[in-house]
Amino acid sequence: MDAPLLSVSRRTRQTAFSNRVKACGVKAYSVYNHMLLPTVFDSLEADYHHLKKQVQIWDVSCQRLIEICGPDSARLIQMLTPRDLTHMASGQCYYTPMVDETGGMLNDPVTLKRAEDRYWICVADSDLLFWVKGLAYGLRLEVDVNEPDVSPLAIQGPKADELVARIFGPSSRDIRFFRYAVLPFEGRDLVIARSGYSKQGGFEIYVDGSDLGEPIWDAFMAAGQDLDVRAGGPNLIERVEARFLSYGNDMTRENTPHECGLGKFCQTQTAIGCVGRDALLRVAVEGPVRQIRSLAIDGDALPPGTQLWQIYGNGKRVGQVSSAVWSPDFETNVAIGMVRMTHWDAGTRVEVETPDGMRSATVQETPFF
Amino acid sequence: MDAPLLSVSRRTRQTAFSNRVKACGVKAYSVYNHMLLPTVFDSLEADYHHLKKQVQIWDVSCQRLIEICGPDSARLIQMLTPRDLTHMASGQCYYTPMVDETGGMLNDPVTLKRAEDRYWICVADSDLLFWVKGLAYGLRLEVDVNEPDVSPLAIQGPKADELVARIFGPSSRDIRFFRYAVLPFEGRDLVIARSGYSKQGGFEIYVDGSDLGEPIWDAFMAAGQDLDVRAGGPNLIERVEARFLSYGNDMTRENTPHECGLGKFCQTQTAIGCVGRDALLRVAVEGPVRQIRSLAIDGDALPPGTQLWQIYGNGKRVGQVSSAVWSPDFETNVAIGMVRMTHWDAGTRVEVETPDGMRSATVQETPFF
Numbered sequence: 171m172d173a174p175l176l177s178v179s180r181r182t183r184q185t186a187f188s189n190r191v192k193a194c195g196v197k198a199y200s201v202y203n204h205m206l207l208p209t210v211f212d213s214l215e216a217d218y219h220h221l222k223k224q225v226q227i228w229d230v231s232c233q234r235l236i237e238i239c240g241p242d243s244a245r246l247i248q249m250l251t252p253r254d255l256t257h258m259a260s261g262q263c264y265y266t267p268m269v270d271e272t273g274g275m276l277n278d279p280v281t282l283k284r285a286e287d288r289y290w291i292c293v294a295d296s297d298l299l300f301w302v303k304g305l306a307y308g309l310r311l312e313v314d315v316n317e318p319d320v321s322p323l324a325i326q327g328p329k330a331d332e333l334v335a336r337i338f339g340p341s342s343r344d345i346r347f348f349r350y351a352v353l354p355f356e357g358r359d360l361v362i363a364r365s366g367y368s369k370q371g372g373f374e375i376y377v378d379g380s381d382l383g384e385p386i387w388d389a390f391m392a393a394g395q396d397l398d399v400r401a402g403g404p405n406l407i408e409r410v411e412a413r414f415l416s417y418g419n420d421m422t423r424e425n426t427p428h429e430c431g432l433g434k435f436c437q438t439q440t441a442i443g444c445v446g447r448d449a450l451l452r453v454a455v456e457g458p459v460r461q462i463r464s465l466a467i468d469g470d471a472l473p474p475g476t477q478l479w480q481i482y483g484n485g486k487r488v489g490q491v492s493s494a495v496w497s498p499d500f501e502t503n504v505a506i507g508m509v510r511m512t513h514w515d516a517g518t519r520v521e522v523e524t525p526d527g528m529r530s531a532t533v534q535e536t537p538f539f
Numbered sequence: 540m541d542a543p544l545l546s547v548s549r550r551t552r553q554t555a556f557s558n559r560v561k562a563c564g565v566k567a568y569s570v571y572n573h574m575l576l577p578t579v580f581d582s583l584e585a586d587y588h589h590l591k592k593q594v595q596i597w598d599v600s601c602q603r604l605i606e607i608c609g610p611d612s613a614r615l616i617q618m619l620t621p622r623d624l625t626h627m628a629s630g631q632c633y634y635t636p637m638v639d640e641t642g643g644m645l646n647d648p649v650t651l652k653r654a655e656d657r658y659w660i661c662v663a664d665s666d667l668l669f670w671v672k673g674l675a676y677g678l679r680l681e682v683d684v685n686e687p688d689v690s691p692l693a694i695q696g697p698k699a700d701e702l703v704a705r706i707f708g709p710s711s712r713d714i715r716f717f718r719y720a721v722l723p724f725e726g727r728d729l730v731i732a733r734s735g736y737s738k739q740g741g742f743e744i745y746v747d748g749s750d751l752g753e754p755i756w757d758a759f760m761a762a763g764q765d766l767d768v769r770a771g772g773p774n775l776i777e778r779v780e781a782r783f784l785s786y787g788n789d790m791t792r793e794n795t796p797h798e799c800g801l802g803k804f805c806q807t808q809t810a811i812g813c814v815g816r817d818a819l820l821r822v823a824v825e826g827p828v829r830q831i832r833s834l835a836i837d838g839d840a841l842p843p844g845t846q847l848w849q850i851y852g853n854g855k856r857v858g859q860v861s862s863a864v865w866s867p868d869f870e871t872n873v874a875i876g877m878v879r880m881t882h883w884d885a886g887t888r889v890e891v892e893t894p895d896g897m898r899s900a901t902v903q904e905t906p907f908f
Contacts, residue, residue: 175567176545177578178845179775180861181664181787182569198544200551201570204664204787209546271676276669295550295573297666300645304670307640307814308677406548418550418573445676476547492549 173198182206185231186321186383190391194401202232202295208403214474215498218407221370222499225327226402227390230367230374233322236279236291236299242311243287245443249305250291251281252427252444254437258283263348263363266291267427267435268298273449274423275430276301278415280365282350282376290361290376292322294417305445321377323386329397330372336393337386338362342373355386367404369412369539406474410493410504413464413537420462420492420506426450428458429508460489460510464534465522467503471496472524475505481531482521483513491522491531500538509533542567551575554600555690555752559760563770571601571664577772583843584867587776590739591868594696595771596759599736599743602691605648605660605668611680612656614812618674619660620650621796621813623806627652632717632732635660636796636804637667642818643792644799645670647784649734651719651745659730659745661691663786674814690746692755698766699741705762706755707731711742724755736773738781738908775843779862779873782833782906789831789861789875795819797827798877829858829879833903834891836872840865841893844874850900851890852882860891860900869907878902 176182176199183205185191191208198210208229211217220226238246248255251266258264258281266281277298282290291298303315325334334342338353342362345351350363361376377386391399415421421430427450428436438450465481474495481489494505505522513520516535521528545551545568552574554560560577567579577598580586589595607615617624620635627633627650635650646667651659660667672684694703703711707722711731714720719732730745746755760768784790790799796819797805807819834850843864850858863874874891882889885904890897 173544173546174565175542175579177542177567177569177775179569179785179788180844180846181571181785184846196543198546200546200548202550210544270672297669300666300669301673303639304673304675305677306673308674406546416548416550419548475549477549477553 176201178206185229186377186380187229187231187323187387190384190387191229191401196401203234203293203297205232205234207232208401209406210403211401214406217402218405218498220398220400221327221368221402221405221408223328224398224400225325225329225333225372225394226400227387228324228326228403230324230404231321233292233294235318235320235376236293236302237316237318238289238291238302238313240287240313242313243289246302246306246311246313247281247289248441249443249445250302252436252438252441252446252450254441256440260285261349261351263350263365265348265435267430267432269427269446269450270423271446271449273426273446273453275417275421275425275427276423278417278421278432282361282363290320296417319378319380321380321383323375323377324366324372325375325390326366326368326372326402327370330370333390333394333397333399334362334373337389345373355382355389358382367414368408369414370408406493407495407497407504410495410506411497411500411538413462413506415462415506416493425508426453426458428453429461431462460508461514463507463509463514464537465491465505465507465520465531466500466534467494467505467522467524467529467531469503469529472503472526472529480523481507481509481513482523483518488513488520497538504538505531545570547575554598555746555749556598556600556692556756559753559756560598560770565770572603572662572666574601574603576601577770578775579772580770583775586771587774587867589767589769590696590737590771590774590777592697593767593769594694594698594702594741594763595769596756597693597695597772599693599773600690602661602663604687604689604745605662605671606685606687607658607660607671607682609656609682611682612658615671615675615680615682616650616658617810618812618814619671621805621807621810621815621819623810625809629654630718630720632719632734634717634804636799636801638796638815638819639792640815640818642795642815642822644786644790644794644796645792647786647790647801651730651732659689665786688747688749690749690752692744692746693735693741694744694759695735695737695741695771696739699739702759702763702766702768703731703742706758714742724751724758727751736783737777738783739777775862775864776866776873779864779875780866780869780907782831782875784831784875785862794877795822795827797822798830800831829877830883832876832878832883833906834860834874834876834889834900835869835903836863836874836891836893836898836900838872838898841872841895841898849892850876850878850882851892852887857882857889866907873907874900
């Protein structure tokens with residue numbers, strides 16, 4: 171499918187950075203959590219090469235926050251995820267698969283512990299807020315659950331450390347992976363986490379207050395001139411190479427965390443009280459019968475995948491490719507797919523039904539790097 | 540904002556009709572419930588004139604369904620809405636505002652009663668499924684809550700009765716407004732409701748099974764050749780004229796049903812057990828201090844609104860326009876906005892801050908018709 175036009179309305183919400191994003195010449199968006207997510211500036215490939223060499227500023231406001239406050243916050247947050255949060259401390263970010271009562275994925279957010287009775291959940295593309303509010307209401311928990319006016323801004327790429335240090339000072343360099351510090355910008359305290367949706371390293375700044383959006387964007391742009399800083403966004407090629415999963419693309423409510431390769435984030439045995447525990451304990455014992463894998467699809471460049479492509483082995487359906495795109499660096503079509511255990515071993519040859527016809531493909535041991 | 544490109548992926552789900560929609564030359568989409576919603580085929584204005592004269596086929600698969608089954612279904616459905624469902628019968632469709640515990644709108648779906656223990660909720664643009672599942676889990680209700688493979692297809696326009704009768708037989712003409720009948724297509728029973736998101740009349744066909752999507756689309760297209768049937772979609776101009784509210788555009792979780800002019804769908808006194816009852820009983824007594832109104836904005840054609848425009852009266856903020864577009868038939872900019880009670884009387888003159896500068900506007904008594 172060639173890129174069609176997007177009808178923009180208030181419902182496809184603009185962000186605190188939208189004016190700047192437009193001024194930087196954004197070419198395409200996705201819609202994510204009812205909000206505009208810039209996807210392409212120069213071109214998918216040019217943005218990709220730049221991301222791997224320099225530093226980019228990403229408007230990821232669509233990673234909306236859910237704030238949980240109040241005396242039952244710790245109980246509620248542990249209900250939401252099979253990851254054991256017992257030893258989570260303030261200043262930490264945890265990647266937290268969240269599931270329904272059958273163990274089906276509802277979202278795969280990053281949770282930040284702000285205090286003993288206050289958590290932020292930075293969500294992927296589903297209205298997780300509705301699930302959290304429904305649970306809290308049904309269980310009569312003493313919590314307040316809201317979407318605060320916080321807009322995540324990602325600084326990604328090999329020069330991200332340098333750029334962030336120029337704005338937040340040298341102490342930002344000491345922030346460890348999936349930790350955050352609270353540092354001032356224009357007299358306001360902001361959460362700066364070492365995290366982000368690329369393999370190139372960097373930070374996510376939780377811009378607390380839309381009024382700060384343009385000032386902080388401008389500050390980064392001005393400070394990074396000599397670093398060739400540019401506007402960017404989560405890059406399809408880079409994320410498929412690195413096998414960063416995308417909720418709604420590579421996993422849905424149909425899948426358990428174990429199928430998604432997220433079993434290591436499930437301590438279902440000790441995460442007492444979590445929703446879906448019964449179902450996931452069963453899965454943890456038996457293991458999944460299909461799982462996420464990286465694949466290399468042979469032949470010329472395919473158009474980026476826009477829907478599931480069936481995977482065949484010995485003439486039978488053995489899985490589905492959920493994301494696929496041509497990789498200039500690896501000179502092959504890189505893909506993410508769910509593969510049945512009969513065919514998931516590294517090196518297994520399978521066939522993929524693409525819009526360009528049947529193609530051979532190879533299951534990979536690891537992501538591409 | 541000129542229309543940018545939309546990056547399509549599996550996450551922006553295609554529908555059972557997408558191949559046909561593309562073959563009909565779709566030019567633009569919105570993303571609605573994580574799914575493609577076709578918005579423009581010829582042009583916004585050409586589609587509008589055609590809709591008012593002929594008949595169109597709309598892919599509104601994005602109006603996803605929630606199916607609630609099981610012994611506690613009736614209890615759960617009454618919890619979800621302040622509308623009194625006591626006398627609802629099978630075969631009826633109810634427009635049902637749904638709110639959270641504070642009375643804030645979560646969605647404004649149409650609910651269909653399929654049986655005493657089975658309901659369909661046909662939802663606007665929010666993951667209401669998550670709220671329903673959260674409540675059901677928290678309250679340990681004996682229900683099954685799912686998104687079935689049902690794709691609504693709307694047949695809208697003055698010739699809709701004729702076209703639908705050609706496919707489903709003359710009995711379809713007897714279906715009353717907001718009632719449905721179950722009629723066969725290719726040997727399969729489908730729900731046909733007299734409803735739809737336009738003022739031009741018509742039906743919504745609940746296509747039960749994606750495999751039926753292309754056959755039924757083709758049947759309507761073939762049967763309607765002499766009626767000048769075309770592919771279409773919810774039309775921004777027609778819906779703003781008629782003041783069809785759009786969740787996410789004209790109302791959000793910030794608003795009560797009463798602010799949205801939906802008080803007549805709230806029998807909070809008798810809808811015992813509904814979530815938000817305490818808050819809405821209070822609102823029902825005092826009345827809202829702001830409410831949805833139609834407005835006519837003076838001057839030349841404005842670009843369609845893509846974000847809130849402030850409304851001023853006597854130099855103070857008195858509301859916000861949420862949807863606005865030029866109407867060829869009324870030869871003015873038609874708009875929907877939330878206006879404070881000090882300025883909501885018909886005929887009141889206000890100022891609206893548009894992208895083209897400050898414009899005078901007049902509050903209307905009724906929608907445009």
